[in-house]
Amino acid sequence: MATITFTLNGKRKTLSVDPQMPLLWALRDTMGLKGTKYGCGIAQCGACTVHVNGVATRSCQLPMSAVASQQITTIEGLSVTGDHPVQKAWLEHDVAQCGYCQSGQIMSAASLLKTTPNPTAADIDGAMSGNICRCGTYTRIKAAIHSAAKK
Amino acid sequence: MKTTKTNLNRRSFLKASVLSGGGMLLSVSWFTTAQGADKLPAEALPLPWVELNGYIQITPDNVIKLMCPNPEFGQNVMTSLPMILAEELDADWKNVVVDMAAHDGVKYGFQFTGGSQSVRAYWKPLRQAGASARHMLREAAAQAWGVPVEEVTTKAGTLSHASGKSATYGEMASKAATITVPKTAKLKTPADFSVVRHSKKNVEGKKVVTGKPLFGIDYEQPGMLLAMVQHPPAFGMKLKSFDASQALKMPGINAIFSFKVFEDGSERGMFETRTFNELVAIVGNSTWEVMNARKKLKVNWEPAPDFKEVLNMRGNKREEFTPGGLESTAAQFAKMDERAKQPATVLRKDGDPETAFKNAAQVLERTYTAPFLAHNTMEPMNCFAHVTADKALFVGPLQAPGLAEETLANRFGLPKDKVEIQMTRMGGGFGRRAYPHYMVEAGVISRQVKAPVKLVYTREDDMTYGIYRPMYTATYRAALDADKNLIGFHVKGGGIPEHPVHAHRFPAGAVANYLAEGWEIPSNITIGAFRAPRSNFNAAAEQSFLDELAELMGKDPFDLRLDLLKQAKANPVGKFNDYDADRYAGVLTLLREKSGWDKPENKAKNRGVAAYFCHNSYAGHVVEMTLRNGQPYVQKTYSAIDCGVVVNPDAARNMVEGAVVDGIGNALYGGLVQKEGVPEQTNFDRYRMIRHNEAPQHIEVHFVQNDIDPTGLGEPPFPPVFGAVANALYKTTGKRSYNQPFGREIDKRI
Structure with missing residues (x-):
């Protein structure tokens, strides 16, 4: 066990946890934040995407030891009232089908727009291809990212 | 509000x-x-x-x-x-x-x-x-x-x-x-x-985009324990013994034990499966602790024998045989080739197909195959259960609560009114969550540890558990007379462990001499519903075959289908034709118009068309393909659907768009391959799913406007995508594809 201090959704947090435990399970099991999803556990599907210092990161492969002193943002903290431009664009385009992968998709998209405010289709493909959606909502996601970029 | x-x-x-x-x-x-x-x-x-x-x-x-x-x-x-x-x-x-x-x-x-x-x-x-x-x-x-x-x-x-x-x-x-x-x-x-008919936004949209705990895997109750199960590493294996001494010493572990999912000798009910009936449960305080303890668990497995069991489909009983042995995909293909040469069950016969083929000036014969497919719902199987002596509560992602209730009441010896089932939002289903084995497993574990329990599968557990879309093959034959008229049609389909043939579907009813046959090979690899499992294979095979037939006959692929439908309408052959020729033709006509199929500028494009009827609805697609870095890429698609009244148009379009993307992905990349009973794909590093960069840039969806009571929409648009992709691939590469997934032609059958 180790004591790890970091910033979660803007608030300082100290946890006594197994330093090898991935951030995903600390979020879901220890801190009760269920918005970040488990999909594969090997950083291949993107369902667990969070921001580490603003950059999209797969939390299933990020040990808590690496989280110390970092700024972590989850889907719950992306905006206070759920009105981040990406979230609004997702609603505008009614993107979700089952919705399970969408937290991760939204976190990847928000990170992309931070570094690339007006992404091309190729930029979107590059940033989003690590996020799988079995329902097949990719075309709507792309349209929603373009909409969010205009906001 | x-x-x-x-x-x-x-x-x-x-x-x-x-x-x-x-x-x-x-x-x-x-x-x-x-x-x-x-x-x-x-x-x-x-x-x-x-x-x-x-x-x-x-x-x-x-x-x-x-x-x-x-x-x-x-x-x-x-x-x-x-x-x-x-x-x-x-x-x-x-x-x-x-x-x-x-x-x-x-x-x-x-x-x-x-x-x-x-x-x-x-x-x-x-x-x-x-x-x-x-x-x-x-x-x-x-x-x-x-x-x-x-x-x-x-x-x-x-x-x-x-x-x-x-x-x-x-x-x-x-x-x-x-x-x-x-x-x-x-x-x-x-x-x-x-x-x-007036689009409304998804009522849970805001909850989805803000990460609210909507899904089964998010569900919790105070005092709840977390459980995982270890199943055999290969189909055809079963538990021999296990040593939990090291695993039990790991922090946060409450109990490790083996259990039978269903009791020995019990009849198998609808949607019940016996893939791996004896499992080892690892129960602890948290996911990470259970995952770690699981690595220390030592389990010995042994070959499972052949077995027979009684299926009880709501009163209809029959015996089913499951062979032992470790199956490999390559050997399964060889076995299917061999079986396909033997006589099969006649499912439908119109006219005199034998004579038609004997007298034919020309016969086209093609064989198609497809491997097992894993559902890969983004949310792995999971269920919360709290089972006591006199009642049971289950909360989780499931498709068939009415059937699960019966299974659970039987398994736990409880009256149905003591079995409470709550359905969470599902992170995908596609048929997979109609099979309640994971609910039973959660319940048995809860009863054993006398606590509320949430059972969670890892991705690997999920992908290697079975209940796959079956492995299929079909040989299509068409007989043409000297004037290239279609005088006979024959489909002989087989599968492991079920055949795919829908004998009464198009082009049955449109051809005077018609024969449909089916055969099956039993297996210990379990199968299940998968977004119209038989239809999605048939639509690939049959619709590719019709495309090749149209080419041979010198006809436009739309014209061939519409001509056949005209015949089926004017003078239907045989009985039980299960489609409406007018609605089928209506979808093709709308698709032809909206895709601009006949426009000269589109003739040069690599376009493929397919249409199919299943689950009471009619769907067709035109897909437009290019080669990108030497790989096939679908840029653009057009869809036409007749599902009667469209209740929520924008959401319906979303579902069709999803079916198109999912269809392209499964047609080009999907496939689960076994070696000695062991699935080679265990996670998304080896099981290829379609990704953002492979999805079309443009998907256009059109619905036939009518006042017919609504029919199905979740499945119907999916199957014909496979056929349209196959036909566009031919235009793109000049080569016909017969073996799914087309992107790797299943590595020339392994």
């Missing part, structure tokens, strides 16, 4: 208004949902919700709660089913809140999400429930105002009379609940629809 949710315990509230008795209803009757309110005075109902029937509750301040009977797995029923209620109720959609009903067979029937049945099965019951409640509200207003009920009109949740009197539904709800429920009520005509 003034309020969003009641604080009442939903389950106890609903139970308070249910009459006793009644078994599971095979057909959905809206009236059963009304009987409670019929017998209970409004005063006895807990405030503030007044229940007019099992689907509709209204508060005095006019918030209208509509219950969704069927579980949500992304097909958007939590929006579309309440829309049907709101339409006939004449409710203002702005005042509507929606809640997912728990399972209640008496009130809601099977509540089955599958077979593209949700909207189709609930269309009439929900309309009646809405119309009946509207009638009760009008009757209440008529009594209150002392006017004839015929003179009370409704609009957007408000009751009015020509005298100037008016009231909201909320103001009349308590009185309405005392009115006798009419057995039937007059329904609107489609021309008057103001909610249905």
